[in-house]
Amino acid sequence: MNHLDQETELYALGMLDDCERARIDEHLATCMPCTVKIGEAESAVAALIDSSQQRPRQRRTAWWPVAAAAAFAVAASGLLGQNIAMHGALGADGAMLATLVDSHFNHAQFQTPGGTSIAAKAIYDRHGKWYEILTDGSPAWHVVFVRPDGTRDPAAVEFVRRGAASIVYLTSTEPVRSIELEDPVGRVVGSVRPVLIRE
Amino acid sequence: MNEDRDLEAAFAAHADGALEEAYRRHAPALQAAARHVLGTAGDARDCVHDALIRVWSKEGAYRPERGALRAFLMVCVRNEAISRKRSDVRHVATEERAALATPIFGIDAAERVAIRSALSTLPREQRDVIELAYWGDFTQAEIASRLGIPLGTIKSRAALGLRKLARTLNAQDFA
Numbered sequence: 001m002n003h004l005d006q007e008t009e010l011y012a013l014g015m016l017d018d019c020e021r022a023r024i025d026e027h028l029a030t031c032m033p034c035t036v037k038i039g040e041a042e043s044a045v046a047a048l049i050d051s052s053q054q055r056p057r058q059r060r061t062a063w064w065p066v067a068a069a070a071a072f073a074v075a076a077s078g079l080l081g082q083n084i085a086m087h088g089a090l091g092a093d094g095a096m097l098a099t100l101v102d103s104h105f106n107h108a109q110f111q112t113p114g115g116t117s118i119a120a121k122a123i124y125d126r127h128g129k130w131y132e133i134l135t136d137g138s139p140a141w142h143v144v145f146v147r148p149d150g151t152r153d154p155a156a157v158e159f160v161r162r163g164a165a166s167i168v169y170l171t172s173t174e175p176v177r178s179i180e181l182e183d184p185v186g187r188v189v190g191s192v193r194p195v196l197i198r199e
Numbered sequence: 200m201n202e203d204r205d206l207e208a209a210f211a212a213h214a215d216g217a218l219e220e221a222y223r224r225h226a227p228a229l230q231a232a233a234r235h236v237l238g239t240a241g242d243a244r245d246c247v248h249d250a251l252i253r254v255w256s257k258e259g260a261y262r263p264e265r266g267a268l269r270a271f272l273m274v275c276v277r278n279e280a281i282s283r284k285r286s287d288v289r290h291v292a293t294e295e296r297a298a299l300a301t302p303i304f305g306i307d308a309a310e311r312v313a314i315r316s317a318l319s320t321l322p323r324e325q326r327d328v329i330e331l332a333y334w335g336d337f338t339q340a341e342i343a344s345r346l347g348i349p350l351g352t353i354k355s356r357a358a359l360g361l362r363k364l365a366r367t368l369n370a371q372d373f374a
Contacts, residue, residue, distance in 0.1 A: 006358035012274050013332040013357060014281040015339040021278060029259050039266030044365030046270035048333060049232050049277065140334065184334035185327065 004034045012041035110181060110190030118190045122179055128196040131170045131179060135159065141181040141189060143168060148177045155179075207268045211261050218255050222247075225269050229276045236280035236336055243280070250279035281336045317367045325360030328353055 004024065010016050011024050028035050110120040120135035133143060145153040153174075159166035180191040206224065209217035222229075226247065233243035233250075254260045254275050261271055318326050331342045339357070343350045 006354040009358040009361040010339055010354060011278075013329070013361060014274075014278050014336060015332045015342070015353075015357060017285075017338050017340075018282055025257075025260070028265075032262075032264055035262060035265045039264070039271065040365070041361060042270040042274040043266055044361055045277070045333075046267070046273045047369075048364065049235065049273055050228070185330050 003031065004037060008034070008038040008041045011038060012045040014045075108192040108194065110179075110192050112190055113188055120181060120190055122192045122194065124194050124196075126196060128176055128194060129171060129173075131172065131176070131194070133159075133168050133170070133179070133181075135166050137166065139166065139181075140184050142184075143170065144180045144182055145170075145172060145174075145176045146178045146180060146191075148175050150177075152180075203267065203269075204263070207261075207263045210268055211263050213255070213258075218251065221268060221272065222251060225272055228269065229272055232273045232277045233280040236277060236284055242283070246280045246283060247276050250276045253279070284336060285338075317364055320367050321360050321363055325356045325363070328356040329360045329364065332357060 004011075004027065007016070007020075007024055011021060016024070024038075028038060107121055107123045109117045110122065111117050120133065120139075120141075123132040123134070124130065135141075139159060141159070143155045145155045147153060155170050155172075156168050159168045176194060176196070178191050178193045181189050183189050206217065206220055210221055229247045229250075230240070230243045233246040234240060237243055237246060251272070254272070261268065265271055318329065321329065327346065328342055331337050331345065332339075335342075337345065339350060339353050343353045346353070
């Protein structure tokens with residue numbers, strides 16, 4: 001086997017199948033220059049993995065899953081507007097939950113560019129301060145805020161699994177024209193246009 | 200003495216305790232790499248365990264000349280995870296895989312922006328290949344089929360793209 005060229009990057013990126021990888025492992029056992037070369041590609045991929053994992057995560061308060069679940073339950077039950085009725089049932093997270101409920105949220109289903117509804121829903125403060133996106137399963141979607149001037153602002157890629165659903169909670173200090181869900185290669189799989197009240 | 204260098208030499212020589220020490224030192228990063236592909240902590244733990252045993256049982260799999268042991272193990276674990284996922288989802292249509300089978304954990308908006316920024320320095324055609332490989336976990340043949348371009352072109356785009364990405368990440372002190 002000749003010295004490795006592009007195969008080093010393909011190997012490190014996980015683009016080879018098991019047989020191709022075994023063939024390269026066999027070559028590396030006897031070839032020092034290629035061993036050094038593949039080590040360089042592995043360092044790059046390790047850096048890519050690290051850059052996905054190691055930076056400090058944004059702080060989130062512990063109450064939001066409870067509040068979001070409650071908010072979703074209210075929205076799904078068609079009780080929007082009857083939030084005052086919840087006050088009597090608030091527990092230890094009552095103040096935060098009351099804040100959320102009293103913020104007069106709204107909700108909307110994501111639709112594909114073709115107009116078909118998909119299993120994803122956005123619940124949001126009607127002033128556009130926070131957005132809760134819920135979906136089934138564990139999708140690899142990225143959430144993008146589209147600003148009024150058309151600027152696309154990557155907002156999040158992490159959905160937190162809660163039972164059968166996955167949730168991501170976002171806040172925004174800037175106006176949002178629409179929220180889009182992208183797949184890993186940047187295709188829009190769904191969008192919603194929140195109806196916001198301007199303060 | 201450099202602790203990493205000592206461990207790398209010990210691991211390469213199959214010294215007693217080297218495997219356990221490598222696991223102790225690098226398990227969190229390895230499990231994160233596996234979980235990035237597989238999605239659950241349980242599957243990730245199994246994958247890391249099997250990958251380490253596989254590496255350890257193969258004489259000469261790692262030599263210090265290859266570079267950092269940590270990077271070597273991360274790629275081994277990631278490749279093991281990708282193999283597992285491919286065998287699990289082979290029956291799923293290619294078009295569905297990117298959407299359904301690539302959960303991303305441990306990454307927030309700021310991180311995403313940083314990676315996108317590094318990726319954005321790549322020409323579009325190289326970026327597409329790197330993203331499909333890294334986030335989609337597709338093989339070179341699958342990417343060629345998906346993009347409708349020759350396999351040789353996929354290889355060269357992946358190689359050029361990763362080399363450029365490595366330079367960019369190095370400049371940001373990631374590598």
